[in-house]
Amino acid sequence: MASARTARTPIPPLRHRFGPILGLLLLSPICAEYLIGYLEVMGSPLDLLTGLLILAPLYGTAAVVIREVTRRTGRGWPSILLLSAAFGVIQAGLVDQSLFNPDFVDEPSWDLERLPTVIPVLGISLNHVLDFVAGHVIWSFAAPIAVIESCAPRVADRPWLGRAGMVVMAVLYGLAVLVIFREHTKDFMASPAQLAVAAAVAIALAAAAFLAPHRPALRRSGWVPAPWLAGSIAVALMAVHHLLPASRPGTALDLLTLVLLGGLVAWWARRVRWGPGHALAVGGAALVTNAGLSFMVEPLGGVSLTSKYAANAVLVLGVLALLFWARRRLLETAPAQGGPERRVGTEVRGSVS
Numbered sequence: 001m002a003s004a005r006t007a008r009t010p011i012p013p014l015r016h017r018f019g020p021i022l023g024l025l026l027l028s029p030i031c032a033e034y035l036i037g038y039l040e041v042m043g044s045p046l047d048l049l050t051g052l053l054i055l056a057p058l059y060g061t062a063a064v065v066i067r068e069v070t071r072r073t074g075r076g077w078p079s080i081l082l083l084s085a086a087f088g089v090i091q092a093g094l095v096d097q098s099l100f101n102p103d104f105v106d107e108p109s110w111d112l113e114r115l116p117t118v119i120p121v122l123g124i125s126l127n128h129v130l131d132f133v134a135g136h137v138i139w140s141f142a143a144p145i146a147v148i149e150s151c152a153p154r155v156a157d158r159p160w161l162g163r164a165g166m167v168v169m170a171v172l173y174g175l176a177v178l179v180i181f182r183e184h185t186k187d188f189m190a191s192p193a194q195l196a197v198a199a200a201v202a203i204a205l206a207a208a209a210f211l212a213p214h215r216p217a218l219r220r221s222g223w224v225p226a227p228w229l230a231g232s233i234a235v236a237l238m239a240v241h242h243l244l245p246a247s248r249p250g251t252a253l254d255l256l257t258l259v260l261l262g263g264l265v266a267w268w269a270r271r272v273r274w275g276p277g278h279a280l281a282v283g284g285a286a287l288v289t290n291a292g293l294s295f296m297v298e299p300l301g302g303v304s305l306t307s308k309y310a311a312n313a314v315l316v317l318g319v320l321a322l323l324f325w326a327r328r329r330l331l332e333t334a335p336a337q338g339g340p341e342r343r344v345g346t347e348v349r350g351s352v353s
Contacts, residue, residue, distance in 0.1 A: 088136030093198030146283025
């Protein structure tokens with residue numbers, strides 16, 4: 001079985017996996033909360049850094065565990081996406097309960113985004129469900145995993161943690177969840193029915209992730225866009241996702257946009273010519289989209305424009321530097337591993353398994 005082979009795969013030396021682990025622990029919360037630039041702490045570098053003490057255990061450990069479980073069981077990107085959706089439902093439905101709390105943010109923009117698609121009997125907004133869950137899947141987990149694995153292509157398909165490391169990640173995640181849960185449930189608690197439904201959905205998504213096949217589907221010949229074009233298409237569709245209005249027609253178009261994005265990537269990934277550069281391009285597109293749109297986002301609270309644009313600019317430069325480094329690492333390792341098209345036996349083949 002593929003899972004048995006993966007379980008026996010030796011863990012690389014610490015010097016080869018410490019960097020990727022740390023990178024994913026940090027990139028996940030940065031993509032989830034900082035990159036789009038909506039937080040009131042955007043004007044304070046010190047607050048941004050200290051915020052990672054909570055956000056890294058909350059988002060980063062989940063990203064590491066999602067990736068670790070998927071790679072250890074020999075599964076690929078369908079499992080990563082399903083587990084990411086499960087964690088997204090847990091985060092928004094059980095931990096901070098933003099899916100159900102009508103006063104989660106004390107800003108007029110919250111009601112403007114929530115009320116047009118609210119379903120009173122369920123106490124949820126369709127726009128928020130789509131935005132929060134898709135946001136966690138793409139920006140909190142999947143894109144950071146794709147980019148960090150590209151930075152470490154030699155160990156991209158191998159486990160990074162031992163049992164002790166997994167326990168540490170679970171403990172850190174549990175502590176972060178406790179802190180966030182206590183903070184956001186001081187004045188609001190979702191109903192037992194709402195919590196039960198959220199838990200059931202999360203369990204169903206996680207179960208589906210483990211039902212995904214181990215072996216990749218047969219790769220076929222056919223046209224695949226160059227990485228730069230695939231990334232550009234992803235940027236355009238992700239930008240549409242962010243910019244569509246929070247109305248019922250806008251939410252419907254948003255869903256179609258995300259389905260189109262996922263469908264295109266899944267279709268291309270089943271082609272022989274799909275390679276690690278394409279995976280990096282699509283993952284990097286998510287970072288570029290949010291970093292670029294951050295200049296249009298007005299942060300919560302009073303943040304000076306100078307501080308806001310300075311933070312946005314630093315994050316943009318950081319994203320570009322990271323993507324440049326990841327692409328360089330792919331190019332450095334491709335000749336030793338048979339070129340980008342032949343490396344379909346690792347993280348790329350896993351993407352369609």
